[in-house]
Amino acid sequence: MKQGFFTITENYAMTSSVYRMELEGDTSAITNCGQFVDLRLPEKYLRRPISVCDYAENKLTLIYKVVGSGTEIMAGLPVGTKLDVLTGLGNGYDTSLSGSRPVLVGGGVGVPPMYNLCKKLVAQGKQPQVVLGFNTAEEIFLADEFRALGVEVHIATADGSVGTKGFVTDVIKNLDYTYFYSCGPMPMFKAMEQVMTTSGQYSFEERMGCGFGACMGCTIHVKSGYARVCKDGPVFFREEVFG
């Protein structure tokens, strides 16, 4: 983990409620896909944990959904704003277990961390396939960026306006895969638990206090006892949590 200042270079709406923020700063503490950063915002006491969508040397991409007063402030920050950011938080995904053809399942605002994971898997010579779930056509984001990585992209929308009508599980049922990676809301994980046929990893979301393991604000039950989503996670093996 590292504390540093980042400068916003871009911050714009991708859909009516999902924004893309590009920042410049020291990303050397980010060591794995699936990690997150913790932003200090004007007028807010607690930091805001946001998953890393993509990163490179001195460049950080965050995609976030406006869900409350904190993300509303984020959406209004002009280019040039300097933010105090904790980087390199959380464990991230273990890509060594993926096999040759893993499936990446992102639901709603759980889609962004799948992007960096997908890039890494492609770089490792694997053929990931991506399943993205949204409520409706207007909410779709990042699908073209995934296609640009040369991977197969399947979309499920609850209202059937694009792709398969239904949920991500309606798509996954018909796919062959060697392993799975997922990020999304808990009801999606529960539905996936009914259909997934391989081992896999889930990234959890929880309201956090600190983001680095000190306050015990984001604890979940795991089979061996309890775990902090921010420090022991956010990524957990399927077998650690369910079944």
Place this chain on the structure above:
Amino acid sequence: MNTKVYLCGIEIDNPVIPASGTFGFGKEFAELYDINCLGTFSFKGTTLDPRFGNPTPRIAEFTGGMLNAVGLQNPGVDHVIAHELPEMKEFFHKPVMANVSGFSIEQYVKTCEKLDKEEQVGWLEVNISCPNVHGGGMSFGTDPGCAREVTEAVKAVTTKPVIVKLSPNVTDIVAIAKACEAGGADAVSLINTVLGMRIDLNRKKPIIANKTGGMSGPALLPLAVRMVYQVYENVSIPIVGMGGVSCAEDVIELMLAGATAVEVGAANLVDPFACKRIVEELPTVMKKYHIENLKDIIGGAH
């Protein structure tokens, strides 16, 4: 410039002490900086048996601070002694403050008795003020008779200094502090968090699953200063002050009100380097206010 103070007969390099529940067992912070720069730290509230704590969400915020209802999640005293303390020895080489909670006098006694035997433990901080657990914690800290009874029972089985941690959620904190002193407490620490609630306007329900949570953060400083000031006028044992401290000036203010040492809580959660920064700022701020020897200012505002 001298920042050393004596806390119940033990000299500490400076009065800056991360507060229990905001610093774990030190490990997460030792990865970031050498925590031996601290006076000491108060480790995560420990109970006789392991506890998961409350359901999530456990955290909310407000202008000027945050609320938590963690509910004393901890691995239990035996695990702390077998694992956390030996691990801590690797990165922290000063006496540590052991924070203890319980749901009955017997539990306080047994937990304190075990920790009292540990060489690394310098002080026992007995928390009779946790607002986030039901049927224990704070109920001992809101009645002077109970407060005295817990203090006496713990003192009877321990040899190390006992610091009783008090709740601000009372009509008269002075009465509780005096009861602890009468029960043999070596010091009191105050204030624990203030009971509060936030409601989510979308769901139209309390944000925190436990409904209520303990408020902490900068907004609490004036309340802490007032209570430390009042307690100082009425007891002769040392006071460990806390509540909303986030900079060296706040440390000095609480010491002027009567604190011998100062705990820092919520600030650690938003700035993981908060305590290191406060320790480093102290000499500069002392110079600014013409303070040569920090221990000379304790209670100076009276």
